[in-house]
Structure formats: structure tokens, C-alpha cells
Amino acid sequence: MDEDVVHLNVWPGEWDLPSADPNCLATLAYCRFSGVPVKIHKDVNPWRSPSGNFPWMKHKDISQTKVTDIFSYLRKQKWGSDFNLSVKQSADAVAFVALIEERLLPGFLHLWWMERDTYTNITRPFYNKATPLPFKFWIPKRYYTRAEQTIYIGQGSQNISQADIDTKVYRDAKDCLTYLSHKLGDQNYFFGDMPSSLDAIVFGYIAPLLNAPLNSNQLTNHIRTFCDNLNTHCCNIKREFFPLSLEEQKAKEKKKVEETEDTEYPNKKRNMILAGVFALTAMITFAFVHGIISIEVIEEEDPS
Template identity: 35%
Template sequence: MANIELDIWRGEWGLASIDLECLKVLTYMKFIGVPVKVRESNNPFFTPKGRLPVMRDGRTVLTNFEEVVEHLKSLHYNTDVHLNSKEAAEASAFTQYLRDKLYPAYQYAWWVDEKNYNDVTRPTFAKCLRIPFNFFYPSRYQNAAKEMIDALYGEHTDLREIEKTIYSEAEKCLKTLSDRLGESEYFFGNRPSSFDAIVFAYLAPLVKAPFPNGTLSNHVKGTANLARFVARINQKNFRHVTDEYNKQNAKKQSTGSQSDREAANFPNQTRNKILAALFAAIAMTGYAVANGMFQELKDFEHSRDYNEMFENEEEDN
């Protein structure tokens, strides 16, 4: 088998990738254990369709999840072999259900909500890109998301009404997912399927991204079995990513704590320096008085004043 290469958006917040589609492919490959060389890309401009992920296997170049799954099946890598026909049909129906109900809300939270976009989405994606592409691609993706929302709900519909509707539909979808999962480790038996990779790719970024407007994210986090599902898959398949993130985060917190301590000690340090200077000044003053220096200076000042006065009188004369 030729060496498989996968170009993806880089990770953040303990995620292997910040992108939904990249995370689908990467998680599926982890499930089936296919040897793959993963590269974090900083420029989708030269990809076949101007987007990521891109999987290369010799001359075969694939750019979406479904194509990747079918290609890997042809290489006898298939995580769905344990599904019976009923389960396969159910997984397919659920996948379309997610596309219809959860995907619009996902896009809204990431790209349409202005606060989330300005504070989290745009700077996160811009950090992944080279100049000048970091100015181009985030706004391009935002425009595409807005066009999709306009197509679904009407261009002139009140955005607040759209948000209310879109999140309501998404929450119903998440409730259905939660009921289907129950207390099981995966959605179909005790082995992961391609559907588990899809669900994880949807939910993990919502759980991890620090959105200021976290309506959808908070609903995922508040659904206990879905939150455990995300944590479990992340730990089993991307533990090295999580560990590295936790390590770096702890280092930042330690550096921050040291800076905070220094900042907290700054008033004390300043006070000590001032007291030391005052003490030195008092000591020098005492020494000066003891040695009659003040008296000499006083006499000198008086003599200078007298001389100036005499000079003035002479000038008057």
C-alpha cells in the first residue's frame, strides 16, 4: 500500500484539528488504524478545491469524508463491518439528520454569530494561515456560512429569530443523539463506526472552543453522555494531543502565576526600596549634623547672601 498523507487544519484547545471535516477524516483513520502521515497545513490555496482536508494515496487525491471512507474500504480498512443492514441504514439516516439539523447550527455558532467569529473563529483560523491568506480565508468561510443560512431561512429574516429557531432544532437533534447513545460507549455496539467519527467531529469543537456566546456549546456540555462520549474518544485516540495541550497550558499558567506573583510583590518591592532610601537619607542626615556640615553650609549661605547684598549696595552707590 502506498504511503497515505493527510493535510489538515491544525489543532487547538486539545483538539487534533479545529475543523469539522478534518476531524471526521482524522478520527475515522484513528479508528481503523491506517498508517498515515498527518501534516498541518497553513495554506489551503493550492489544494484541489481550496479547502482541507486533503488525503493523498499515490495518485489518488480525495477531499471529503465519504470519498476517503470508500477509498479506505477498497484497501480493506473498514470500521463498519460489524454493522448489520438495519444499523447501517440507521447510521445513514442519522448522518443526514445531523447534516440537516446540527450542521446549520454548527456553522451559525462558528461563523455567523459575530461575537464568536470576532473573538474566537477568525483569530483561530487566521493564526493557522500565512499572510495574506489569513485576511482572506476567514471572511470567505464566513460569507459562505451566511449564504447557507440565508438560503435556509430567508435573506431578510431577523437574525435573532433565525438563531432561536436554528438552536432549537439543533437541541432536538442532540436530544435524539443522546437518547440513541444511552449509556453505551459507541452508537452501534462496543466498537466505533464511521458514524461515531462523524458525531465526535461535530461535538468536540463545540465542547472545546471557548465561545463567548456558548448557547449550542453549553447544551452539548450539559448533555452528560454526549460530553463523556467526546472525552472518551479524545482520550483514547488523541491522548498525545490532549497531554501536550495540558502540558503547554500548565506551563502558561505557571508563567502567568509567576508574573502575577511578581506583580503582587511589586508594591512591596517598591515600598522596601523607598524605605531603604529614606533610611539611608536619615542616616546621612544624622551623620552630617553630627559633623557640623549643616552649620558650615548655613554659614556659607549667609556669607553668599551678604556678599550679594554688598554688591547690590555698591552698585546703588
Template identity: 30%
Template sequence: MAQPEVNTNQPASNEDSHGKMKLKCWGGGYGLPSLDPDCLSVITYAGIVNAPLNLVPALPNNSVTGSLPELQIGDFIYQRAFTIIGVFRREGYNADQLLTEVQKADTLAFLSYIDQKLKPAVLYNLWVDARNFNAVTQPATGKACGFPLSLWYPAKIRKTISSYIWFCKGAKEYTSMKDIERMIYKDGYDSLNILNSKLSNSDFFFGDYPTTLDAVLFGHLVVLKNSPLVSTELQNHLNSCENLIHFCDRMAKFCPSTAPPQKKQVTSNLFSKEQVVSLMVCAGAMIFYAFTSGVLTEERSKLAAKLRTSQFNESDPMD
């Protein structure tokens, strides 16, 4: 039997799309089907568009690409969250089909903002922060890996994520990871404030129905919200953002749950990664999403310009 083909360009056949698509992802806990932000983003998006998804808890070494999440449709394999969401769109599962061109451009701007500001803060809090890593992340990840991988694998993941954050935040300007901790958390606090303000009292970011932006943001917020952390500064700040907390409650119906959240004890797998995608690969995934959205034009949204130049005013309208 032929091995599945790794493919990020060609669409799967329509016949394959009628059956269940298989998504390999990190296992879940604390009321979530997975404890990895990228896996959760994909799972939630599938829930929004009612895609027939078969979840398969796995480790990266059980996947074809060596990374998670990984989607299989027939003989085709797709990796990385934004690429997988783009595949869903090509298969007819499009959560953004009612958005205007301006809203599509704003979606790209916010997705980039989450990737650059919020994601590093969440990863740092869970993986690099020594208290959280030693008390929560390391033992939970070790339990997911099993012996003997548990002896070294969590430390390997931590090193990989530390390197990603180091280069993402401008390594040349600092001498140690501790030097950039303050900036990472400031970015995390600021991003939560901006997202909380922009959501305001709306159910979702672009009206009455959730879109790609809602799925990706939920994937990052709910991991931080539900995990039984020891070092809780960023988690506490999220809990103070009432709009985002209510948003998580609304979005939960699109994400299948496991057991109820359990506080201050490690009973299931905390998310982990085999590989953290380089900045160039992340940019490529964003471009893939933009291509499937039809927003690769010369016209840029005002929101994108503000985010890029750090001239963002929380009171500005979204459009």
C-alpha cells in the same frame, strides 16, 4: 514529475495503501489535532481503523483541490470527509464491517441528520454569532492564516458559511440571518437531545466498538466542547448532555491530542474553511458513502423515515 490527480472514483493501488496516507487538514488547538469538524471526523475515523495517516496542517490554498480535508494516496487526491471515509473503506479500513444492513441504513439516517441539524448550529455558533466570531474565531483564524491574509480571509470564510446556512435552512422563508437563528439553535438543541437519548448508557452507538457514525458525531461535538467560546448557550446545552460528554471522553483515545485545552483565551487556530460544500455536493458525498456501505437499496430503515418526517420519538429503539 506529474502532478497528483484529483479523483473521487478510482481506488488507489494496494501498494500505495501500505504506506502512509497524507491528510491535509486545518491546524489544531484546545487539545485537538484540528479544529474543523470535517477534518476531525476523518482523523478520528482513521484512528478507529488504525489507518497509517500522516497529518499535514495546511491552508486551502496549499491543497490541490482548494478545500480541506484533502487526502493523498500515491498520485490520487480525494476531497470531502465522506468521500475520504469511503476511500478508507475501499482500502480495507472499514469501521462498519460488522454492522447489519439495518444498522448501516440507520448510520446513513443519522449522518444525514447530523449534517442537516447539528452541523449548521455548530457552524453558526462559531462563525455567524458575532460575539464568538469577533472574540474567538476571527483572531484565531487570522493567526492561522498569517499576514496579510488575516486582514480579509476570516471575513470571507464567515460569508461563505453564512451563505451555506442561509440556503440550507430555507432562505425564501426569511428576510435576514437573524430570523433563522432561533430555528438553527432549536435544531441544535433538539439534535443534541435526540443523540444523547439514543446513545443512552452505551459506549458507542452500535455496541462495543466505534463506527463511522461515532467518528463523525465526535468530530462535531468535540469542537463545540473544547473551544473557549464567549457565547456559550449551545456549548452549555452540550455540557448538560451527560451521555454525549462521556462519549466524547471515550472517543478521545481515537483522536491524537495536542496541548491540553485552554479556556477563554485564543492561543491556536480555530477551524475555518476555504469552501463550504453545496447541498448537492453534500448529497453526492452521502451517496458515495452509501455505495461503499452497500445500503443503496429500496428498503429504508424505520429510523430514516422518522427523521425525514419529524416523527422521531426519543424513547424509540434504534433498530
């Protein structure tokens, strides 16, 4: 039945992930966990989404654009992976989501938007590429401002310097990762053998940190050295719920081959031709100037 399909508009994928945005990624993961019949659109026209944000879920006549709202809506429709949690576990899930929002989010945003390298090489090009034409002039900027506000206004007051906030958000984020790692322990998922909404949200944040071509940074390093179980958790979810389809795999391999060929000398042919033309011109000019070649203009005698 077409009516029963949930339409989901998300930011497109990157780095082998189905989406590059943590919220979209969390929603997609949740839908996969619970087998929601979902149709994914990678159309991110902010005028069509009611709040201008993504993910944007549309089911029958109802639209939702916030992760927690989408989860609770899906839960009400009896689609969900949280039904086998005990009451106490559900309470824990609520608390840990709050922990992530308060502790991890500011540091995460700081890494993607405030670190100059990441911003110019990864974040900005991604949003420029993903946003359709007229919007790309202001949408990335808007996200930037929002991230800045969340970090600097949400965290501190006027008595605290920016540098102190920078250290604080990273320290908080690393603490949060450690807490999550302790909570996960050596289980497969946070609450036993079945994935839950908390797993989806954690995956949304951790997967981009581990998969994007980021420079050496505090958060990724912290996960790799101190929270190895989070790393495994993320890889498991990716392997089990988001395996690359055959076409994607082929495309990836093709891209890889092209890249290895190209990366060493990206414009090999063009450069060779240019160099050849340049050398030839230089030699001919030299020959002319020194009189090795000379052109004599012989006026053809009129046959008549």
C-alpha cells in the same frame, strides 16, 4: 512502505484537540479508529488542495477533500471501522449523518461565525493564525460567507426574517443533539462497543463545542445539561484515541505555568521600569523648577 501511507492535510489543532475544524477532526478520528497508516501535515495552503478545502487526503494518486468521500474511499481500501456494522446499522449511520448535516450544521456554523463574541475572539483569530500569509487576507472571509449562505439561504426563503432563522437553527441544533443523545443511550459508542464513522463525525462537532473557550452558549449548555452521555462519549474518544504525547503534555504544563504567571500582570517588568523612569523624571523636574537642584555652568578657566 512509503506508498501505502495516507497523507492528510488538516487545520492545526487548538484547545488540546488534534484539529480545530469539525471535518478534519472527524477524519482524524476515523483514521485512528481504523488504524489507517496516516501522515498528518498541518500545511493549509489552499492552492495546493484541489478544492481549496481541508481535510485533504492524498493516497497514491488519489485526492479527496470531503469527509464522506474520504470515508468511502478508505472503506474501499479495506480500511474502516464500519465493517462490523449490520446492514441496518449502516443505514442508520447514513441517516444520522444526514440528520447532523441538516439540523446541527447550521446552528453550529451560526455559533462559530455569526455570534460576534465567538467570531472576534476565537474563530477569526484562529483562522488568521492558521492560514499562511497571503491567504489569510481572504480565506477567513470566504469561510464566513460560506457559513452565512449555508445558514440563511440554505434554511429559508425570502419570506422569513433573519431573527426567525436564528431561533430556528438553534432549536434544530438542540433537537438534533437530543436525538443523538437518545440514539447513543448508555452505550459506549453509537453501535455498540466499537467506534464507527458516525462516532467520528459526532466527535468532530461535539469536541470543539466542549473544549474551546466559548462563552456561555445554547449548544454547549444543552450538551452539558441534557445530553451528558454525548459529553462522556466525546471525552472517552479523546482520552482513548487522542491522548496527549509526553512532549505535548510538558508543553501544555509549561504554557499553563507561564500563563498563570503572566495573566495577572502581563508586562510586569516593563511597567515597573516605565513607572520608575516616570517617577524619577517627575521628581527631578520638580526639583529643578523649585530650584532645589540647580546646575551652574562654570566656565572653566583656560589654564593658559
